[in-house]
Amino acid sequence: MKYVGKIRKYFNRPDKPVFSYYEVLALNIPSGYAKLLLHNMVRRGEIIRLRKGWYSFHRDPLAFIYTLPPHTAYYGLGFAAYMHGAWVQVPNPEILTYAAPRKIRTGIHVVLETPVIVHGIARKLFGSYTLVRHNHWLLPISTPEKTLADMLYFDYPFLDEVLDELIARINVGELRKIIAEYPYPERVKRRLKTVIKQIS
Structure with a gap:
């Protein structure tokens, strides 16, 4: 939950349309765990996967x-x-x-x-x-x-x-x-x- 909180804090903002897997790693989240976190957040519908390595909290294709x-x-x-x-x-x-x-x-x-x-x-x-x-x-x-x-x-x-x-x-x-x-x-x-x- 600590790592999920970090992702929410830094990337769930109105002025932040997308974020990348590498930005998540920059938060000092271990790479294997980062992939699992992102996968689970997509599965829950909290974020969307736009394409490989790119995600968004905004449900907007644009x-x-x-x-x-x-x-x-x-x-x-x-x-x-x-x-x-x-x-x-x-x-x-x-x-x-x-x-x-x-x-x-x-x-x-x-x-x-x-x-x-x-x-x-x-x-x-x-x-x-x-x-x-x-x-x-x-x-x-x-x-x-x-x-x-x-x-x-x-x-x-x-x-x-x-x-x-x-x-x-x-x-x-x-x-x-x-x-x-x-x-x-x-x-x-x-x-x-x-x-x-x-x-x-």
Whole structure:
């Protein structure tokens, strides 16, 4: 109980979305015992396991992004469109990260029965996200302009459902920056230039 109390004291905080197995070891809890403690806390439902070595006291799948190194990932695509109010559909959370596949595998990770989809993106295409408050956390979310560019790049299957509402939230100057600063393929840049003509 002494060790469980330590885990609760240091990691059960509103501003602490996740904690790692190695953070638990830093509390001078023996490694074998730490694994057993965490296993039992998950089994009791006191904490959730987000992925190997990562846990949370918060029953929120969106905490998943904090298991990745800071400034290497953002929520994007349809989920970003939803967060910007461009889609009434509530899609599965989708993360774009250049930490894949070295730090995390791409594909579907299930958290609290919610599929969290991880996409790899080249570092040269990474950026242009904003921080959106969610509970006590700041979630990195791609800007409307970057969301559109990424949807075109990844051939997002539901783009037609969000396009008009997403375009209504786009700043032409920011979209021009996206075209100038990121090495997207010409097929993407052509579509973005068409959008600029449409709303200019």
